[in-house]
Amino acid sequence: MPDATPALVAAIDLDVSGPTISRHLYGHFAEHLGRCVYEGFWVGEDAEVPHVGGIRADVVEALRELSVPNLRWPGGCFADEYHWQDGIGPREQRPRMVNTHWGDVEESNHFGTHEFMALCELLGTEPYVSSNVGSGSVQEMSEWVEYLTRAGDSPMARLRRENGRDEPWGVTFWGIGNEPWGCGGNLRAPQFASLARQYATYARDHGDNRLYRVAAGAADDDYAWTETLMKELTTGLGDRSPRNLFQAVSFHYYTMSGSWSQKGSATEFSDDEYWTTIRRAQHVRELIAGHAAVMDAYDPTKQVGLALDEWGTWWDVEPRTNPGFLYQQNALRDALVASLHLDAFHDHADRLRLANIAQTVNVLQAMVLTDGDRLVRTPTFHVFAMSKGHHDAEARPVRVVSRQLREVDGTGVPTISASASTKDGHALVSVTNLDPSAGATVRLHLRGLPVSAPTGTVLTAASVRVHNTADEPDAVAPQPFDALRLVDGTLELDLPPAAFVTVSLTVG
Numbered sequence: 001m002p003d004a005t006p007a008l009v010a011a012i013d014l015d016v017s018g019p020t021i022s023r024h025l026y027g028h029f030a031e032h033l034g035r036c037v038y039e040g041f042w043v044g045e046d047a048e049v050p051h052v053g054g055i056r057a058d059v060v061e062a063l064r065e066l067s068v069p070n071l072r073w074p075g076g077c078f079a080d081e082y083h084w085q086d087g088i089g090p091r092e093q094r095p096r097m098v099n100t101h102w103g104d105v106e107e108s109n110h111f112g113t114h115e116f117m118a119l120c121e122l123l124g125t126e127p128y129v130s131s132n133v134g135s136g137s138v139q140e141m142s143e144w145v146e147y148l149t150r151a152g153d154s155p156m157a158r159l160r161r162e163n164g165r166d167e168p169w170g171v172t173f174w175g176i177g178n179e180p181w182g183c184g185g186n187l188r189a190p191q192f193a194s195l196a197r198q199y200a201t202y203a204r205d206h207g208d209n210r211l212y213r214v215a216a217g218a219a220d221d222d223y224a225w226t227e228t229l230m231k232e233l234t235t236g237l238g239d240r241s242p243r244n245l246f247q248a249v250s251f252h253y254y255t256m257s258g259s260w261s262q263k264g265s266a267t268e269f270s271d272d273e274y275w276t277t278i279r280r281a282q283h284v285r286e287l288i289a290g291h292a293a294v295m296d297a298y299d300p301t302k303q304v305g306l307a308l309d310e311w312g313t314w315w316d317v318e319p320r321t322n323p324g325f326l327y328q329q330n331a332l333r334d335a336l337v338a339s340l341h342l343d344a345f346h347d348h349a350d351r352l353r354l355a356n357i358a359q360t361v362n363v364l365q366a367m368v369l370t371d372g373d374r375l376v377r378t379p380t381f382h383v384f385a386m387s388k389g390h391h392d393a394e395a396r397p398v399r400v401v402s403r404q405l406r407e408v409d410g411t412g413v414p415t416i417s418a419s420a421s422t423k424d425g426h427a428l429v430s431v432t433n434l435d436p437s438a439g440a441t442v443r444l445h446l447r448g449l450p451v452s453a454p455t456g457t458v459l460t461a462a463s464v465r466v467h468n469t470a471d472e473p474d475a476v477a478p479q480p481f482d483a484l485r486l487v488d489g490t491l492e493l494d495l496p497p498a499a500f501v502t503v504s505l506t507v508g
């Protein structure tokens with residue numbers, strides 16, 4: 001039975017405007033890494049598994065359930081050694097290369113620009129192309145933009161037509177580099193900032209295509225990197241607004257329970273490791289606020305967006321798999337890490353405009369795992385599915401009146417996380433109980449507008465270690481949730497231990 005004292009009491013003002021939660025905070029990421037692109041998305045036209053022009057049909061079908069807003073490709077670290085011209089034209093004639101970052105395996109280049117754009121069309125998603133600054137050239141990048149987006153007659157538009165595509169595609173999101181402080185060239189911040197200005201200049205807007213240029217940014221809490229980037233990107237532009245050169249700067253943050261050399265197992269972990277993971281996931285809130293504060297100093301009117309274009313859990317690879325392939329299982333714990341991030345994203349939607357969980361299929365905190373011709377939706381998949389109502393909705397901040405804390409390493413960790421939004425006459429409330437051993441009552445005062453007809457969904461399991469496999473694909477799956485009461489605008493929920501709950505209500 002849940003405690004009589006609510007673990008969280010909070011007020012949500014439905015008549016007070018908040019920022020729009022861009023659907024692009026729910027973006028995904030597909031790198032040429034392990035079994036993400038090859039086997040995950042691309043099986044080739046001769047495959048026995050059902051496919052559409054070589055793209056795996058069950059993966060597309062599952063991801064369409066998430067209304068994927070954007071897909072980042074081709075990396076990651078791989079982006080900085082990718083030469084796009086090797087990935088066009090007849091597949092059998094494409095040059096091969098070695099993927100030195102990930103497994104040292106041969107890359108066939110069979111999945112290139114046309115295949116990626118076909119995938120985006122099948123998914124109904126916007127492409128987010130990450131361009132090569134580390135080992136490419138300004139000309140190479142500039143020609144890629146032209147190839148993708150230029151109509152009419154031009155050298156790259158002609159080349160595209162020779163490869164079977166007459167009309168240009170629409171491309172909005174354009175990444176300038178990736179982790180330039182590390183795999184993207186081991187550059188220093190001022191050096192990268194100068195390069196980024198140069199590359200952004202030649203990432204042209206062709207016709208009516210408007211690029212949203214994202215300068216690669218910091219790791220974790222490297223606020224000095226963001227500071228240098230913002231300073232360099234916003235000064236010395238004459239009367240050009242930084243908004244005209246850059247639309248966003250990024251940062252990356254991964255969650256693990258251990259260290260980079262020993263990250264911890266995805267499914268076999270102690271209670272202490274669980275709470276360390278939760279505390280680290282909650283830290284994303286401070287990181288977003290920290291980078292946003294630096295940006296405020298240079299861009300007080302928030303013209304430039306913040307992009308967290310790699311995030312998620314990173315565990316030791318599953319036993320007997322290639323260490324360079326980053327294949328990991330995904331348990332209920334991962335789902336709770338995801339919901340914590342999404343709550344933080346909603347609260348910072350005024351500055352955070354883009355986010356990409358890493359990575360979509362078979363790599364890191366994936367949405368789906370493939371096992372031969374079978375497909376598994378992960379617990380994280382279900383969090384994204386249950387949260388779709390937040391896409392492009394208006395954030396309604398949750399004002400905490402009182403909350404329960406649990407001591408972890410001398411720090412008080414909130415055991416409940418919540419966020420809310422409204423859209424089209426509906427409110428969606430997300431609530432997470434992080435405590436794996438105790439249920440919790442949550443009381444939410446929904447003020448300002450009348451609400452009715454609450455409908456709940458819950459994602460939970462007997463343990464935070466439970467995960468889905470091809471033999472047991474629904475060990476963690478959403479269920480209807482009716483342990484809720486709505487009385488005079490107060491919504492009370494009795495949450496089971498370790499659970500993510502969403503409640504949809506009619507407003508007005």
Ligand code: AHR
Nearest residue numbers: 075076077078178179358
């Ligand atoms: O997502 C895996 C890797 O993590 C990416 O290639 C890189 O950008 C980051 O270090």
